[in-house]
Amino acid sequence: xxxxxxxxxxxxxxxxxxxxxxxxxxxxxxxxxxxxxxxxxxxxxxxxxxxxxxxxxxxxxxxxxxxxxxxxxxxxxxxxxxxxxxxxxxxxxxxxxxxxxxxxxxxxxxxxxxxxxxxxxxxxxxxxxxxxxxxxxxxxxxxxxxxxxxxxxxxxxxxxxxxxxxxxxxxxxxxxxxxxxxxxxxxxxxxxxxxxxxxxxxxxxxxxxxxxxxxxxxxxxxxxxxxxxxxxxxxxxxxxxxxxxxxxxxxxxxxxxxxxxxxxxxxxxxxxxxxxxxxxxxxxxxxxxxxxxxxxxxxxxxxxxxxxxxxxxxxxxxxxxxxxxxxxxxxxxxxxxxxxxxxxxxxxxxxxxxxxxxxx
Amino acid sequence: xxxxxxxxxxxxxxxxxxxxxxxxxxxxxxxxxxxxxxxxxxxxxxxxxxxxxxxxxxxxxxxxxxxxxxxxxxxxxxxxxxxxxxxxxxxxxxxxxxxxxxxxxxxxxxxxxxxxxxxxxxxxxxxxxxxxxxxxxxxxxxxxxxxxxxxxxxxxxxxxxxxxxxxxxxxxxxxxxxxxxxxxxxxxxxxxxxxxxxxxxxxxxxxxxxxxxxxxxxxxxxxxxxxxxxxxxxxxxxxxxxxxxxxxxxxxxxxxxxxxxxxxxxxxxxxxxxxxxxxxxxxxxxxxxxxxxxxxxxxxxxxxxxxxxxxxxxxxxxxxxxxxxxxxxxxxxxxxxxxxxxxxxxxxxxxxxxxxxxxxxxxxxxxxxxxxxxxxxxxxxxxxxxxxxxxxxxxxxxxxxxxxxxxxxxxxxxxxxxxxxxxxxxxxxxxxxxxxxxxxxxxxxxxxxxxxxxxxxxxxxxxxxxxxxxxxxxxxxxxxxxxxxxxxxxxxxxxxxxxxxxxxxxxxxxxxxxxxxxxxxxxxxxxxxxxxxxxxxxxxxxxxxxxxx
Numbered sequence: 001x002x003x004x005x006x007x008x009x010x011x012x013x014x015x016x017x018x019x020x021x022x023x024x025x026x027x028x029x030x031x032x033x034x035x036x037x038x039x040x041x042x043x044x045x046x047x048x049x050x051x052x053x054x055x056x057x058x059x060x061x062x063x064x065x066x067x068x069x070x071x072x073x074x075x076x077x078x079x080x081x082x083x084x085x086x087x088x089x090x091x092x093x094x095x096x097x098x099x100x101x102x103x104x105x106x107x108x109x110x111x112x113x114x115x116x117x118x119x120x121x122x123x124x125x126x127x128x129x130x131x132x133x134x135x136x137x138x139x140x141x142x143x144x145x146x147x148x149x150x151x152x153x154x155x156x157x158x159x160x161x162x163x164x165x166x167x168x169x170x171x172x173x174x175x176x177x178x179x180x181x182x183x184x185x186x187x188x189x190x191x192x193x194x195x196x197x198x199x200x201x202x203x204x205x206x207x208x209x210x211x212x213x214x215x216x217x218x219x220x221x222x223x224x225x226x227x228x229x230x231x232x233x234x235x236x237x238x239x240x241x242x243x244x245x246x247x248x249x250x251x252x253x254x255x256x257x258x259x260x261x262x263x264x265x266x267x268x269x270x271x272x273x274x275x276x277x278x279x280x281x282x283x284x285x286x287x288x289x290x291x292x293x294x295x296x297x298x299x300x301x302x303x304x305x306x307x308x309x310x311x312x313x314x315x316x317x318x319x320x321x322x323x324x325x326x327x328x329x330x331x332x333x334x335x336x337x338x339x340x341x342x343x344x345x346x347x348x349x350x351x352x353x354x355x356x357x358x359x360x
Numbered sequence: 361x362x363x364x365x366x367x368x369x370x371x372x373x374x375x376x377x378x379x380x381x382x383x384x385x386x387x388x389x390x391x392x393x394x395x396x397x398x399x400x401x402x403x404x405x406x407x408x409x410x411x412x413x414x415x416x417x418x419x420x421x422x423x424x425x426x427x428x429x430x431x432x433x434x435x436x437x438x439x440x441x442x443x444x445x446x447x448x449x450x451x452x453x454x455x456x457x458x459x460x461x462x463x464x465x466x467x468x469x470x471x472x473x474x475x476x477x478x479x480x481x482x483x484x485x486x487x488x489x490x491x492x493x494x495x496x497x498x499x500x501x502x503x504x505x506x507x508x509x510x511x512x513x514x515x516x517x518x519x520x521x522x523x524x525x526x527x528x529x530x531x532x533x534x535x536x537x538x539x540x541x542x543x544x545x546x547x548x549x550x551x552x553x554x555x556x557x558x559x560x561x562x563x564x565x566x567x568x569x570x571x572x573x574x575x576x577x578x579x580x581x582x583x584x585x586x587x588x589x590x591x592x593x594x595x596x597x598x599x600x601x602x603x604x605x606x607x608x609x610x611x612x613x614x615x616x617x618x619x620x621x622x623x624x625x626x627x628x629x630x631x632x633x634x635x636x637x638x639x640x641x642x643x644x645x646x647x648x649x650x651x652x653x654x655x656x657x658x659x660x661x662x663x664x665x666x667x668x669x670x671x672x673x674x675x676x677x678x679x680x681x682x683x684x685x686x687x688x689x690x691x692x693x694x695x696x697x698x699x700x701x702x703x704x705x706x707x708x709x710x711x712x713x714x715x716x717x718x719x720x721x722x723x724x725x726x727x728x729x730x731x732x733x734x735x736x737x738x739x740x741x742x743x744x745x746x747x748x749x750x751x752x753x754x755x756x757x758x759x760x761x762x763x764x765x766x767x768x769x770x771x772x773x774x775x776x777x778x779x780x781x782x783x784x785x786x787x788x789x790x791x792x793x794x795x796x797x798x799x800x801x802x803x804x805x806x807x808x809x810x811x812x813x814x815x816x817x818x819x820x821x822x823x824x825x826x827x828x829x830x831x832x833x834x835x836x837x838x839x840x841x842x843x844x845x846x847x848x849x850x851x852x853x854x855x856x857x858x859x860x861x862x863x864x865x866x867x868x869x870x871x872x873x874x875x876x877x878x879x880x881x882x883x884x885x886x887x888x889x890x891x892x893x894x895x896x897x898x899x900x901x902x903x904x905x906x907x908x909x
Contacts, residue, residue, distance in 0.1 A: 065855075248680055
């Protein structure tokens, strides 16, 4: 008995020792510190290298990175007056609905460098957030199934299972990258008449492709991985992830035609503790040199137009807003998604329709 | 609660939610799915536990060790294993195509079957371990007695073994049922369009629609419905005292029925018991013994295959997941073990899980003793309260806890996380321990007390020793409940107490990081190493004891 309890104590002791060995994540160099939340994974690794570390070096303000961004967490932080984050990344629609709910601090553009802000694409300059990068939902395909010459090049191709057979993977209607714009474009709605969205028509169009869709995904990793595994031949996916996989030798590629482009924004939660330093960080991350650095690590489009022009030639093809791609893409209209009729936004009506549609 | 509105009190949100027929449809199908999964798990776990019980001590230990292995692998990673196994280009389909049984790949994934399979795989251990703990305590002499009184093996099993082990089965099944309602990652990844669960819709209300009032109403409805089911089950199955009646009616009716069957059988068959002294414990014969072993092997194969798929993936040289890997390397192990942003969270998780498991098992033991021994209705009410965290979606608990923790400054600390994990761990611990205590003989403890032992001492020396297998099982699941939790940790952990599941979750947001396969493999190895060490220590201890004695 005594032997056994000794062992038990030994085990607990061992864990205690491990606890002591754990490195402290807070740098002690400066008293000033901001917490920046992002999406984790390679995205965050790249941001750490291109933004967080150089910022700390230049200003002496340490950056602690955090993850786990959800609207629920932001609302809970603000409502409980325990705002842990100073800056976080939001999608365009998230930015709009957070601002509407009064959960964000306004960006005081007076405190930001006019020159740097003047370089940011006006589409991504918002009262409550500053664009960090462009990304897109694109038509992606498995290159073992479809060759460079023969692959789907438009949304109507994706919807045409006789011309391009094979299982599809599309995003769920309740996911951030919604299949609504593609469904309308596939149904023949011209790009310039896409907004305001005709949801009824979109779901009728989705019904046509439904038998050929093996999975409607609600996470960012699933569609690209399904193409790699050969589970699906055609997918709607995040262009950056497909570009990464293609460069690493995976049998996947994508086209810019019909891509739905949108932006990510740096935003400051209401009641954040270091407003001034947060603005300094946002300005730093908006600089052309930083954004070029980031783009070399992660194939996303800079929000800074000067950075966009300065990208090395090999990065141009993965930049949604490069001159050669810009004419082929559609810019998502986040404000149209937030538009309210009868007390409900398009976003809310879409989720209701989606939940009904899946049970038909 | 938020369900009555933000400003003032209103029933409007209740009216909205109640009148939504779509929601009710999903509500019903969620319960049906959970019920299906529970029945499948119970039907597999009972004969499995029985088969394992009859194995030699050494084989038993090995089997238990193997049963534990899947528990160390995160839900996300396991879901990917199923895709590798069952996908169109998966191992199963390739084999079937190779043999020529099917002309084209079967669509196994993304439907109800895949979801049920994934959930059963996750949840079998949750009923197996509590059940096995109860069975292990079973006194073989009772069967011998039944045999000597003329009961044939089947009757002895039905009249003696089954009734005494049912509480273990029921408490385990309740855990499975509650999890079956609450898990939403597996249905989301492996299910098709129709496999939407109620909890997924609640999550949608909270995260996408900002409609916390609706979410709260939905959570309350879920809580009330689950609570009614659980209390009715717990009472009728005899897990808790049902008011004045110490032996609940349905359970008593069941036993009576069995007795009647036994008597009829004895009359009709009039076959003298063939059971000799040796076959008492093995009262079902050699053929079924073999069947039991085969069954155990098959179940283990089912439990372990998805875990073993991860092993080759973890040694892949490819920067993305691809099965089978074309080149081999240790790069993912290197990433995992050399980066502080991976090792730090691992230690944090181990610490938090150890401390919270220790605390919650102690708390849960006291609570379970109270609930099983008190005849008052208050005890039932207390039980309902303790179990309720398992019936509310974890996301709602996370939000609620965050407000509490923020108010007292514990959000973002390890202490806060430990407390939060007490809340999630308590239902499982209480359920397992109630199952263990239900049929534990209280007389030794009373005897000890009548001989002058203090209540604590009497308990520790008698009942505690008797139900030790259940306590160990409870502690284990409390540890895993903490070690596996993403949802609550995402809210509570903040920047200073990032746990491993949070780190894993964030690393798969945009890409499936092969590091995850390495993490899983390391954890499985670590669990084997820890258990072997404790086994070794035990053996050394025994040697020392015997040499001294």
